[in-house]
Amino acid sequence: MLRRQLCSLGSQLLLLGNTRIRTRVMTPLVQTRRTLPVCSVQTNLSGTQVPKDFHEGLSKVLATTLNKSEKVISVSVMSDVRMWRDGSDKPTAIVDIWSIGVFDAERNVKYTKDIFAYIMQRLNLPHDRIVLLLHPLQVEEAAHLTYAKLKQTGSTT
16 A cells, blocks of 8 residues: 655655655645636727626636636736738737646637637627637746745745
């Protein structure tokens, strides 16, 4: 039977029968699930054409779709952006979503369906006027997490 015991110095003692193996454990100081995903929506729709609760609803859709707590999701919506798509300035939107450990070819199909459905319905845009970009991140690419880690260790001064 495998038994784990976490020591105060951050090492693990693994016991397998009579064999003892001591390993070093690197536990992250910052929980990445608390600060991602981040979603940015840019549209040339006027502020009055974007529903007042669009960002709140999108946050709920992302939480459900990406299986994340809504408390960790950041959404920004920029309306009245000068945009050009497919040779036209007809209403359009570009949606960028960054997250750690959720995007891959298999899961992106479901994400795309759910996110497109919400945006098309709430912004009254056809699918060919929406650009959706899913950006997978590594932890080290989220500099705000690095800074929070530095702050916890007192290395920011």
